[in-house]
Amino acid sequence: MMEPVPVPEITARVAALQEGLAREGVALAMIRQTADLYYYTGTLADGWLAVSPAVEPLLLVRRPQYRLQEAAPPWPLAFYGDLKEIPPLLAGRGFAAEGPLGLELDVMPVAFFQRFQKLFPQRASKDISPLIRRQRMIKSAYEIEQLRRAAQSLDQALAEVPSLLKPGAREMEVAANLEYRLRLLGHQGLVRIRTWNLELFYGHVLSGLSGVQAAYTDTPSGGPGFSPAFPQGAGNKKLAPGEPISIDLFGCFNGYVVDQTRMYAIKSLPPEAWNAFLAIEDLYRFFEDLARPGAMAGDIYQRLWQAVKDRGYEEDFMGQGPDRVSFLGHGLGLEADEFPLLTARFPYPLAADMVLAFEPKIFLPGIGMIGLEDTGRITPQGVEWLTITPREVRVI
Amino acid sequence: MMEPVPVPEITARVAALQEGLAREGVALAMIRQTADLYYYTGTLADGWLAVSPAVEPLLLVRRPQYRLQEAAPPWPLAFYGDLKEIPPLLAGRGFAAEGPLGLELDVMPVAFFQRFQKLFPQRASKDISPLIRRQRMIKSAYEIEQLRRAAQSLDQALAEVPSLLKPGAREMEVAANLEYRLRLLGHQGLVRIRTWNLELFYGHVLSGLSGVQAAYTDTPSGGPGFSPAFPQGAGNKKLAPGEPISIDLFGCFNGYVVDQTRMYAIKSLPPEAWNAFLAIEDLYRFFEDLARPGAMAGDIYQRLWQAVKDRGYEEDFMGQGPDRVSFLGHGLGLEADEFPLLTARFPYPLAADMVLAFEPKIFLPGIGMIGLEDTGRITPQGVEWLTITPREVRVI
Numbered sequence: 001m002m003e004p005v006p007v008p009e010i011t012a013r014v015a016a017l018q019e020g021l022a023r024e025g026v027a028l029a030m031i032r033q034t035a036d037l038y039y040y041t042g043t044l045a046d047g048w049l050a051v052s053p054a055v056e057p058l059l060l061v062r063r064p065q066y067r068l069q070e071a072a073p074p075w076p077l078a079f080y081g082d083l084k085e086i087p088p089l090l091a092g093r094g095f096a097a098e099g100p101l102g103l104e105l106d107v108m109p110v111a112f113f114q115r116f117q118k119l120f121p122q123r124a125s126k127d128i129s130p131l132i133r134r135q136r137m138i139k140s141a142y143e144i145e146q147l148r149r150a151a152q153s154l155d156q157a158l159a160e161v162p163s164l165l166k167p168g169a170r171e172m173e174v175a176a177n178l179e180y181r182l183r184l185l186g187h188q189g190l191v192r193i194r195t196w197n198l199e200l201f202y203g204h205v206l207s208g209l210s211g212v213q214a215a216y217t218d219t220p221s222g223g224p225g226f227s228p229a230f231p232q233g234a235g236n237k238k239l240a241p242g243e244p245i246s247i248d249l250f251g252c253f254n255g256y257v258v259d260q261t262r263m264y265a266i267k268s269l270p271p272e273a274w275n276a277f278l279a280i281e282d283l284y285r286f287f288e289d290l291a292r293p294g295a296m297a298g299d300i301y302q303r304l305w306q307a308v309k310d311r312g313y314e315e316d317f318m319g320q321g322p323d324r325v326s327f328l329g330h331g332l333g334l335e336a337d338e339f340p341l342l343t344a345r346f347p348y349p350l351a352a353d354m355v356l357a358f359e360p361k362i363f364l365p366g367i368g369m370i371g372l373e374d375t376g377r378i379t380p381q382g383v384e385w386l387t388i389t390p391r392e393v394r395v396i
Numbered sequence: 397m398m399e400p401v402p403v404p405e406i407t408a409r410v411a412a413l414q415e416g417l418a419r420e421g422v423a424l425a426m427i428r429q430t431a432d433l434y435y436y437t438g439t440l441a442d443g444w445l446a447v448s449p450a451v452e453p454l455l456l457v458r459r460p461q462y463r464l465q466e467a468a469p470p471w472p473l474a475f476y477g478d479l480k481e482i483p484p485l486l487a488g489r490g491f492a493a494e495g496p497l498g499l500e501l502d503v504m505p506v507a508f509f510q511r512f513q514k515l516f517p518q519r520a521s522k523d524i525s526p527l528i529r530r531q532r533m534i535k536s537a538y539e540i541e542q543l544r545r546a547a548q549s550l551d552q553a554l555a556e557v558p559s560l561l562k563p564g565a566r567e568m569e570v571a572a573n574l575e576y577r578l579r580l581l582g583h584q585g586l587v588r589i590r591t592w593n594l595e596l597f598y599g600h601v602l603s604g605l606s607g608v609q610a611a612y613t614d615t616p617s618g619g620p621g622f623s624p625a626f627p628q629g630a631g632n633k634k635l636a637p638g639e640p641i642s643i644d645l646f647g648c649f650n651g652y653v654v655d656q657t658r659m660y661a662i663k664s665l666p667p668e669a670w671n672a673f674l675a676i677e678d679l680y681r682f683f684e685d686l687a688r689p690g691a692m693a694g695d696i697y698q699r700l701w702q703a704v705k706d707r708g709y710e711e712d713f714m715g716q717g718p719d720r721v722s723f724l725g726h727g728l729g730l731e732a733d734e735f736p737l738l739t740a741r742f743p744y745p746l747a748a749d750m751v752l753a754f755e756p757k758i759f760l761p762g763i764g765m766i767g768l769e770d771t772g773r774i775t776p777q778g779v780e781w782l783t784i785t786p787r788e789v790r791v792i
Contacts, residue, residue: 044612064610065718110501176579183572188626189597201585214460216440229651230584255625322461
């Protein structure tokens with residue numbers, strides 16, 4: 001039942017990395033972080049993928065040795081027990097002993113780095129995360145297919161929402177129920193994040209004033225949670241008629257993550273909420289007009305913010321006051337915070353087969369959060385949305 | 397319904413940290429990691445707690461500003477938008493501008509550290525994680541109470557297990573069902589881990605040969621998972637009579653985590669499995685005799701391994717061959733990998749009010765994993781177990 005990543009997919013990824021390393025003068029990349037390791041090997045180990053521009057890659061595994069032997073990953077394997085064994089193993093496979101060492105310095109902790117660097121005293125270290133993140137932001141057909149399946153399972157889980165939204169039901173009950181359904185549809189549970197200290201679980205089910213509560217996470221709506229130790233997401237608030245209910249969840253399939261937010265209400269919503277929803281729909285139309293290969297994120301960001309101001313929502317958009325977030329969207333793939341970022345200053349132009357979530361959200365004081373989020377793929381013809389749940393306020 | 401951490405609890409924690417900083421010559425500690433920040437503030441923010449030996453601590457918050465103002469945490473607040481604002485904010489509150497800077501270097505990524513260090517060009521950086529981890533390994537009465545509640549909710553969820561263990565049911569269905577029940581009983585879902593790349597979700601439901609599969613995580617039993625992107629935990633294997641079924645789950649309440657493994661079987665188990673279970677029960681008795689304040693983890697570790705050898709299980713204990721793990725237990729609290737570690741070389745003696753999981757596990761080739769895990773508190777009279785589910789093989 002396991003669906004391995006096709007081997008040509010992985011060999012093409014590593015070949016592209018080897019080109020990038022050659023271009024940037026990195027003699028040896030040692031890849032360790034789980035999402036990156038999976039991307040370049042199709043497997044996971046407590047171990048490293050060693051990649052040099054002109055040598056066959058080597059997968060160094062501390063654990064699990066038996067399982068990796070059976071799984072036959074696309075790269076030659078070497079086993080080790082202690083990190084000290086790595087330099088001689090590399091030398092034995094033809095890796096040069098000198099030249100810059102590329103590491104994932106945006107995620108590798110300082111104390112670990114200091115120990116690891118001592119194994120390669122003659123090499124200078126270089127951060128290869130920007131290179132890896134730029135490569136990973138362009139998705140292959142295989143990856144887009146996994147994202148599509150993640151979106152389908154999310155849509156299937158959400159089909160149950162109307163039966164769950166009863167006055168008096170707690171946000172938390174709805175969240176737990178949807179998490180359970182997603183899990184049975186193939187969600188791995190854990191959603192990978194690259195940013196240090198950015199904690200996320202499946203997502204948020206928030207109603208009424210819960211929806212405008214900012215959290216300690218870099219997300220527009222945070223929610224209260226039910227414990228001071230994890231103050232985000234669904235809480236114990238009971239659903240009530242007339243309040244906006246937002247369901248912002250990650251779908252996940254074979255490691256790939258999509259992000260989608262949909263709005264619901266029991267019986268009715270106040271006119272201000274409907275007006276805000278019309279503005280959100282306008283922003284979607286603007287985004288669809290602007291998001292093309294070659295477009296700069298900063299230009300799209302400014303144009304959308306201008307549209308928000310024109311509609312009088314500048315005080316209520318993407319959070320309130322100092323708790324406003326500085327993005328309108330973010331890339332998705334094996335991690336929930338991939339490139340590209342839809343911010344004022346993201347430096348790379350949009351390109352075909354980038355996948356990103358667009359999440360315009362309006363925070364209405366005294367009412368709640370009104371917004372949508374979809375995950376889309378950039379194509380020369382425009383945005384192809386991967387998330388498929390109808391984009392409406394579903395009134396139950 | 398939120399239960400805040402009592403303020404005297406937090407002020408005592410920070411007073412003890414201030415003493416430790418003075419002892420180790422750290423002039424200013426900047427605490428950022430979520431578990432540490434929650435431990436010393438009772439709240440969570442995208443922000444920092446600044447602690448000096450002789451100045452009132454200051455909680456620096458980038459987000460969420462409105463919520464933190466309302467929540468009134470025990471420390472004075474200052475708000476910032478950019479990290480560059482931090483040094484002048486500290487100067488304005490009487491923090492000295494010189495002297496060693498303490499950071500959590502076991503978790504802080506290199507690239508972040510390099511940027512942050514530039515804000516304090518005149519200060520040398522020092523890793524304060526060992527100091528923090530040593531403090532956090534001794535639990536207060538409040539903390540032990542939260543761990544007890546986590547254990548109770550786990551026991552409540554497990555009460556449903558007999559109704560779930562039907563021949564033909566998939567491991568994954570049992571796991572999803574228990575996760576759902578735990579969530580409704582107050583589990584925050586996300587289990588915090590300190591170790592880089594050590595990914596865990598709620599835990600594992602494994603049957604038969606799934607139980608002896610090592611994973612890429614530093615846990616004795618890993619399991620297959622159902623996707624190559626997250627190859628751990630429950631998979632699609634169907635439960636069958638006569639196989640050992642292990643349910644290894646984290647309970648969680650108000651941020652505090654306990655770890656427990658229980659064994660089940662449908663109808664029967666082979667005699668080898670029953671014999672292994674008797675050995676596991678022996679190891680519990682040895683551990684209970686040995687685990688006292690003042691005992692060294694290394695001595696306990698050697699004595700238990702000797703008992704394992706005496707019983708002929710040395711090839712099958714704590715994993716198979718090179719996939720064996722090097723610990724018999726680990727501390728628990730706000731994180732699942734706290735101090736103390738029950739390893740050959742853990743350097744600090746056991747002390748009263750340490751809390752740790754003891755998890756002897758035997759891997760029987762061709763049969764599966766047989767083991768138990770409980771979370772206990774060290775007291776002068778011996779181990780007081782916090783996990784409460786009866787320690788038996790439950791045959792359904």
